[in-house]
Each structure stands twice: as C-alpha cells, then as structure tokens.
Amino acid sequence: MSVELRLLVWSAALALVQMVIAVGAAITQVGFLRLIGNRANLPGLTGWADRARRAQRNTLESLPIFAALVLVAQVAGKTNAATAFGAELFFWARLAYAPVYVIGVPGLRTALWGISFAGLLQVLLQLL
Numbered sequence: 001m002s003v004e005l006r007l008l009v010w011s012a013a014l015a016l017v018q019m020v021i022a023v024g025a026a027i028t029q030v031g032f033l034r035l036i037g038n039r040a041n042l043p044g045l046t047g048w049a050d051r052a053r054r055a056q057r058n059t060l061e062s063l064p065i066f067a068a069l070v071l072v073a074q075v076a077g078k079t080n081a082a083t084a085f086g087a088e089l090f091f092w093a094r095l096a097y098a099p100v101y102v103i104g105v106p107g108l109r110t111a112l113w114g115i116s117f118a119g120l121l122q123v124l125l126q127l128l
C-alpha cells in the first residue's frame with residue numbers, strides 16, 4: 001500500500017476517533033438518553049464539548065477532499081515523493097489539530113489547519 005493510501009486510512013481512523021470523542025463529550029453535557037432521542041430542543045454544547053464537535057466537523061469537511069486527491073493520484077499513477085509529502089503534511093497536521101482545537105489554542109489551531117491545507121495543495125499540484 002502506498003504512503004498516500006496508508007495515510008488516507010489513518011485519516012479515516014482519526015475521524016472515527018474524533019467522532020467517538022465528540023459523542024462522548026456531548027453525552028457528558030446533554031446526557032445519554034436525551035442524545036439518543038429525537039434531539040428536539042437539545043441545548044447547545046459549550047466548552048470543550050462544542051470544540052470537539054467543531055473539530056470533528058472540520059475533519060469531516062477536509063477528509064473527502066484528501067480522499068479524492070489521494071485516490072485520483074493513485075489511479076492516475078501520479079504518486080511520487082511530493083504527493084507522499086503532501087499526504088504526510090495533511091495527516092500529521094490533522095492529528096495535531098484535533099487535540100489543539102479541543103484544548104482551545106486558537107493561533108496554533110489555525111496554523112495547523114494551514115499546514116494541512118498546504119498538504120492538500122501539494123497533492124493537488126501534482127495532479128494539475
């Protein structure tokens with residue numbers, strides 16, 4: 001399996017871990033029974049639970065783009081050192097981004113997002 005595909009799998013695993021953390025955080029604030037109901041009139045999440053939810057949603061926004069780029073590079077036979085580096089930038093920045101967002105470090109969170117975005121661009125540039 002190529003580096004890019006391996007990092008795509010690990011990125012999906014990261015998204016799953018973030019999902020479990022976000023749900024767990026929501027349960028601590030709202031309660032399990034209210035959360036499994038129809039969710040009408042649920043109070044908004046606050047603090048770290050809200051940040052965990054937003055971090056997870058942000059991952060879900062970027063993961064399909066990363067997947068598309070990696071899969072197209074793989075199918076087109078355009079994987080190389082640059083696409084591997086871009087995939088590594090994306091994955092490691094996203095891995096660091098998640099806890100930094102949940103903890104609430106705004107400047108570092110934005111920098112890590114920018115690094116992950118640069119990783120996406122790195123892969124994209126190899127396809128254009």
